[in-house]
Amino acid sequence: MDQPSLQNTHVKLLGFDILSLTPSFSNSSIFYLKGNPTSRTEILGVITSREQKPDKFLKLTIDDCTASITCILWLNQHSSHYFSKRQPTTVRVISDLAKRLAADVQIGKVARVRGRITCYRGEFQVTVSDVVIERDPNAETLHWLDCLYLARRCFGG
């Protein structure tokens, strides 16, 4: 059976697997995990730091006990050139959603973060598209098991 493509799915990864990714030489948005190209990830862990610059970004750290991963949630939709050509009402919806996500992020809570994998100044980061606060105390354990299962079945781990 062919290996399923991981490129357009949020691949559940442990933090230390993110730190061992290999960037693509030809495409800055693609990273290789055991030879499998991927661009998006889902991580889950305790929020151990939070730094917010109003109307610019929220930087948080997720500790899943294997690594600490920096995640960036952009809050600059109204001033960003990237959004300047989009409908103002769409930009407002995106901006409001980002602000709601940012308000949920508090140190000590467990968060499930989905987003694009990026590399900034030599450090792997996740550009956040979604954050969900997990209240189930077994959520981390189950995420570990999901990551291990996927690694062994899909990534040749």
Next chain:
Amino acid sequence: MASRAIKPGVVVTPPELQSSSEFFKEGASLRVTGKLQEYSVETAIAVIADQSAILKIDTQHLREISFRVGSIFQFIGELHIQPNNEAILQARIGRNVDGIDLNLYHQSLQLVRQFQAERMNSATM
């Protein structure tokens, strides 16, 4: 590529924090889980227990956490080894994890460690 973010709290169980253990190091960033046996408001020291071992936790830096004896708590922080060789975790994160399946947690922890060791072995080969 290494992360320059805050150090992760490596999961250890209180029985693994003996003086001969690899985790028993001053300043080591650790994550521990256990049932709260006692808590002193005056000293802000909590004592948690797991699998018949206990560990002291310095909770003075924690906010918005209610300590209830008998509940299960999880802490992330740095290990401080006192002059009498007793370890205390200076917690920077703490949360109530009542409802956690500790058996599943411990078993899964072993699987994660095994997986990490296999990955590191295959990376060095």
